[in-house]
Amino acid sequence: MPTVTKKEIIERISTKSKISRNDVKTTVQEFLDQVIVELKRGNRLEFRDFGVFEVRQRAQRTAQNPKTMQRVDVPARKTVKFKVGRLMRESLELADAADRKKQVAERK
Numbered sequence: 001m002p003t004v005t006k007k008e009i010i011e012r013i014s015t016k017s018k019i020s021r022n023d024v025k026t027t028v029q030e031f032l033d034q035v036i037v038e039l040k041r042g043n044r045l046e047f048r049d050f051g052v053f054e055v056r057q058r059a060q061r062t063a064q065n066p067k068t069m070q071r072v073d074v075p076a077r078k079t080v081k082f083k084v085g086r087l088m089r090e091s092l093e094l095a096d097a098a099d100r101k102k103q104v105a106e107r108k
Helices: 006-017 021-040 086-107
Strands: 045-047 051-058 061-064 071-074 077-084
Touching: 006 021, 021 045, 021 051, 077 086
Parallel strands: none
Antiparallel strands: 045 051, 051 077, 061 071
8 A cells, every 4th residue: 555645635725725835844843742742741632524633642561572572561541542534435445445346346
């Protein structure tokens, strides 16, 4: 599966909206910076129909090094959880259904 970079997204937005690449780059970077700022503050970010970002605390746990089989303490830490919104979920489900139909047609 290919990787899409921030640069490619900026180029697409710039082309589609006819806004300069530098203006789009500045706006996208500011948006991402603000997401980070709000998550650092512990705030929940909700983008209706897209999804929700929130900070979760992971508990301390004991893991095992698979090479040495030695037990290792993993400290508690914060992580970001993303919950998919309705429109994104529906879009992904439609894409998945289309892929399944395509695979069935290719087998015949």
